[in-house]
Amino acid sequence: MFHILRWVVAAIALLGVFGYWFVNQPQMDPLMTPERKARIEASPHYVNGEFVPETPHEKVNPSLGFWKEFFFPTPGKTIPSDPMISVKTNLRQLPRDKDVLVWMGHSSYYMQLNGHRILIDPISAEYALPVPFVDKAFEGSNIYTPDDIPDDIDVMVLSHDHWDHLDYDFVRAIEPKVKHVVTGLGNGGYYEKWGYPLEKISEEDWNTPVKIDDGLTVWVLPARHFSGRMLKRNQTLYAGFAFITPGRKVFYSGDGGYDGRFARIGDQFGGFDLAILEDGQYNKDWHSVHMMPEETAQAAVDLHAKTVVPCHNGKYPLSTHQWKDPYIRLVKAAHEKDLTLLTPMIGETLRIGDQNQYFGRWWELMN
Template sequence: MKPTRRALLLGSAAAAAAAAAAGGASVYRRGTPAITPERRARIEASPHYQGGEFRPVVPHTPLRAGPDVWKKLLFPKPGYGQPLNPLPAVKTDLKSLPRGRDLLVWFGHSSFYLQLSGHRILIDPVFSRYASPVPFVCRAFRGTEIYSARDLPDEIDVLALTHDHWDHLDYELTREIEPRVRRVVTGLGCGGYYEAWGYPPSKISEEDWDTEVKIDPQLSVWVLPTRHFSGRLLERNQTQYVSFAFTTPERRVFASGDGGYDSRFSDFACRFGGFDLAIIENGQYNPGWHSVHMLPEESARAAEEVGAKEVVPCHNSKYCLSPSPWKEPLERFEAESRGRPYRLLTPRIGEVVEIGAGRSFPAWWKSAL
């Protein structure tokens, strides 16, 4: 996939140049994985690594956007690209949650704390103030920065990473919680970040698409395909982007990661028999790049096709990475979900979602400014 100017926010040559000017050595350490000979051999042996890069099953359409898009994106207007006031949030004491409860807590954007069958799981945890390599682009919305590493439980059974973009992989947080993490599960190549940042290889499971990582008899993490791209600085698509299925004897939870729409959701429904809960990407889209990020109508369709009983939309309400109004992803997803067979759940940041409890959540964004 040919990089576009949008990659300024997620790891392009322009971002790398700016990062170098702002203290390049430190940014380089945060942006480059350790690609050992063994890791390189596994990457190149993957059938999904073709022509020197990872490629999705369904090829991308050409990405495009005009200058007005970039103006809105780089200089988001308060009340439009970002909220005027702090967003409402609830700070749950994660350490006090009984491990036997199957639940989910959203940290904003695509970061989650998940409990399943007694296991504590982090998905794409990011607490950084900026979702970029430099501290002047993509600042977190006010009110969303209520959690820090010290709020996380002392033992994390699984840290699951979908891909290496700055809004999904947080260098400082990742390093700080290493002593608490028992296992990292991610796609090929991404384990190189964890190894470079001090994680022993014995903790890292990096796998190709359609691979089961059995944590123990009560939990499996399936590394699955998505239709996205990767890279934090200059190199593109040298690490694999993935989605996840978390399965226990009682539950099945799907996490879509980022990616454009294709037929994979129906395939996953057939393979896993549907899901009790699906975390679905819904935000930072644009018609000019919708082959790498679904539009809300596609996200709702994907949620139905994957066979979800309950759906939590994400990839919104923390960082401005697209020119759309900040409320629009939730507004459009809510409208498109009417009449569909799943229950739409829209918790505030930090609010507990009990899986299968049937609880409804108010449309909190409608009263936010």
């Protein structure tokens, strides 16, 4: 009996040591300096010790079916049976004077606007969580790595700090290539902690413009979501973005449920040439933090978007819907609302401003 007790105590101690090491890894929490904390606490959106969305969330209560699919995704249902179809565009060889967008999977994009090179939520992690073997990227979806990124990125934006948007290894690897980071309040603590000079980082509250130069302004805009990497939630600000140049306007939603912000943003900026909108990982049990496809279509209408590109799909199984349902449902909803929906596969080049460009329904070729 004494030997059994000793083994139990040893196991508990070992788990405690592992747990302490795990939660204290550098990718877990941002560096929270007094100056950064003071800016956070001064925000009108920081209430009772946490950031809150403009429209309150509804209660989230995942079902047992969700947890089953979350840990054991079903091929042909929540994950494809076939490898993802892709075409790998060489980002370094894209003419810099062309306004283009290249989907790198999930919510990651490489974009060029008015001669500027832009990265949106870049990630190439094999798993969407820090725990191995949970939320593995679809086979064939991880075709871009830090080595593929051009050497002079004018600005990189981060919508929020969830693991499927903020990739520790990717972000650290490309630091020498990035001139400027724009993100919500608090998130700069990750970049500072991971070796980015403070002068590269702009972390701002909602409705704040960040002027990169005379040819590009990035607006930090509201989102209806939540944040946190591990134990602490809503200590960093989740956001969407507007990229404004003299000739183009592009909107990126980040993650978040539907509300009236899209109509306000659409009116504020007089519409957009392109809206990159969340469409995936939704569920009726948490629709206030992720839009349903029909809400994505309505958000595009509210934004007065000339063209729409869906994101937050095609890479990680974070919900229980069939992996291709975000496309099937959004195609139908876009048709009903007379939207111009563009659906490039991973790696295809989209010409921003070209409403006549056509992309095939590549998901119909896969199981």
